[in-house]
Amino acid sequence: MPLVPVKELLQKAEAGGYAVGAFNCNNMEIIQAIIEAAEKEKAPVIVQASQGAIKYAGLEYITALTKVAAENTFIPVGLHLDHGTSFEQTVQCIRHGFTSVMIDGSKLPLEENIALTNRVLAVARAVGVSVEAEIGKIGGTEDDITVSEWEASLTDPEEAKHFVEATGVDALAIAIGTAHGQYKGTPKLDFDRLQKIKALINIPIVLHGSSGVPDEAITRAIQLGVRKVNIDTNLREAFVAGVREVLEKDPKQIDPRKILGPAKNKMSEVIREKIRLFGSAGKA
Ligand code: G3H
Ligand code: 13P
Ligand code: ZN
Numbered sequence: 001m002p003l004v005p006v007k008e009l010l011q012k013a014e015a016g017g018y019a020v021g022a023f024n025c026n027n028m029e030i031i032q033a034i035i036e037a038a039e040k041e042k043a044p045v046i047v048q049a050s051q052g053a054i055k056y057a058g059l060e061y062i063t064a065l066t067k068v069a070a071e072n073t074f075i076p077v078g079l080h081l082d083h084g085t086s087f088e089q090t091v092q093c094i095r096h097g098f099t100s101v102m103i104d105g106s107k108l109p110l111e112e113n114i115a116l117t118n119r120v121l122a123v124a125r126a127v128g129v130s131v132e133a134e135i136g137k138i139g140g141t142e143d144d145i146t147v148s149e150w151e152a153s154l155t156d157p158e159e160a161k162h163f164v165e166a167t168g169v170d171a172l173a174i175a176i177g178t179a180h181g182q183y184k185g186t187p188k189l190d191f192d193r194l195q196k197i198k199a200l201i202n203i204p205i206v207l208h209g210s211s212g213v214p215d216e217a218i219t220r221a222i223q224l225g226v227r228k229v230n231i232d233t234n235l236r237e238a239f240v241a242g243v244r245e246v247l248e249k250d251p252k253q254i255d256p257r258k259i260l261g262p263a264k265n266k267m268s269e270v271i272r273e274k275i276r277l278f279g280s281a282g283k284a
Contacts, residue, residue, distance in 0.1 A: 006078035006100030007130035009044045010204040013227040018279030022046035024232035026053045029264040035069045037271035041281040048080040063096040075284040090120045106134040114166045136175030138208045161200040171204045178209035198225035242266035
């Protein structure tokens with residue numbers, strides 16, 4: 001089927017009390033792994049492209065590959081811009097056929113983040129594309145910050161309420177203790193904060209930096225209102241593990257298909273596990 005609006009996927013997730021997996025793609029094998037896993041689990045799924053992915057593969061390739069994948073499957077697939085950096089980029093993605101865009105104004109002062117998000121919404125609304133924004137700052141696991149800086153980066157529930165009221169945005173990414181990349185220890189999520197935010201806003205909440213978050217914490221976050229869970233790092237790990245395994249066993253292997261095929265299968269297994277964890281299996 002054609003790419004579906006992410007808003008629809010998240011509304012169903014809200015009604016069903018589960019979360020849709022949003023998996024970062026960078027090449028054909030990752031997109032195939034996502035779709036194959038979602039098919040096996042009969043789950044709706046979101047393919048998303050980061051800044052790095054767009055630089056590496058190009059918007060045209062990512063869009064074309066994901067469109068072909070979606071058109072040749074029975075499961076609903078959405079295509080989303082991850083951490084969009086400018087109004088212009090969100091418009092480019094919309095023009096290419098993305099069904100959702102994130103505008104990440106989290107580094108801006110609150111009112112500037114609101115103004116930028118509203119500018120994107122004015123265009124996206126006109127063509128039925130959903131918009132995700134970010135309040136609080138979801139950093140990287142490599143960020144060297146103090147405890148007080150870390151606390152200050154978490155989402156303030158009242159700010160989140162004000163942001164949603166001032167924009168009418170479709171989904172909100174929040175900072176409750178997760179970070180992008182490989183964690184050094186076990187991340188501790190601020191569930192009280194999540195609960196407060198959920199009580200004040202009635203739109204789907206997005207959890208970033210979800211690779212490496214313990215399963216029980218993901219389950220709890222979904223119970224408390226998370227409806228989109230972003231996974232990238234776990235796919236990178238699976239991809240590299242697959243490549244390593246082949247080359248360690250057979251260092252003379254030179255057929256890319258024999259190296260990338262097993263890497264794809266490893267990613268697909270990880271994605272299937274995540275889909276089951278998020279409760280979206282069987283919801284296609
Ligand atoms: O949110 C960030 C992604 O996980 C990775 O971004 O592809 O630009 O390195 P990147
Ligand atoms: P991880 O790489 O930590 O899974 O985060 C992915 C993400 O949040 C993409 O926006
Ligand atoms: Zn992210």
